[in-house]
Amino acid sequence: DQQVKQNSPSLSVQEGRISILNCDYTNSMFDYFLWYKKYPAEGPTFLISISSIKDKNEDGRFTVFLNKSAKHLSLHIVPSQPGDSAVYFCAASGYSSASKIIFGSGTRLSIRP
Amino acid sequence: ETGVTQSPTHLIKTRGQQVTLRCSSQSGHNTVSWYQQALGQGPQFIFQYYREEENGRGNFPPRFSGLQFPNYSSELNVNALELDDSALYLCASSAADRGRETQYFGPGTRLLVL
Secondary structure: OOOEEOOOOEEEEEOOOOEEEEEEEOOOOEEEEEEEEEOOOOOOEEEEEEEOOOOEEEEOOEEEEEEOOOOEEEEEEOOOOHHHOEEEEEEEEEHHHOOOOEEOOOEEEEEEO | OOOOEEEOOEEEEOOOOOEEEEEEOOOOOOEEEEEEEOOOOOOEEEEEEEOOEEEEEOOOOOOEEEEEOOOOOEEEEEOOOOHHHOEEEEEEEEOOOOOOOOOEEOOOEEEEEO
């Protein structure tokens, strides 16, 4: 039973345009959400997070939106750059088990020139 | 400040054998988490150690065990290896035990079980 779902295994976006990566979750006890980025042969790198008390968090070109009623979050990258080509993982944790982070299966983002 | 390092980078074992994977935490971090990432999947939480004590465990059998040392380095031990244990094993360190601090991942150890 996948508690964190990334339904798009891959996404291709033109350089300079907006990339939107989506994530759905099923566990209503999740209250903290994260996005990680992974290049080949490297470990995942933390990108941005959001607490359930917020609906938006922004850091430079990256913005995460949280819709608690829909149990949905998205990562927006504007403008997309070639170095953004990587696998992006959505992840979540709940306050009662904050040490346990549940990851989605990832979306491979390709930025084309 | 050094990042998270893992050894070895690659490992080949046969079914039934035992394996030990090692992780050195980032300087100043007292918490380490281990994950298993199968091909095409996201990392799956195995367990976390805080100050040498287990602090949370995922849905993995007892043949997956760990240790954290006083210098906060860590080991993941897997006994009686099965073919399905073939995966990338990632460790991540952080500075708190509640998991809310950013976890910094190492590059992983790729294990192949034949």
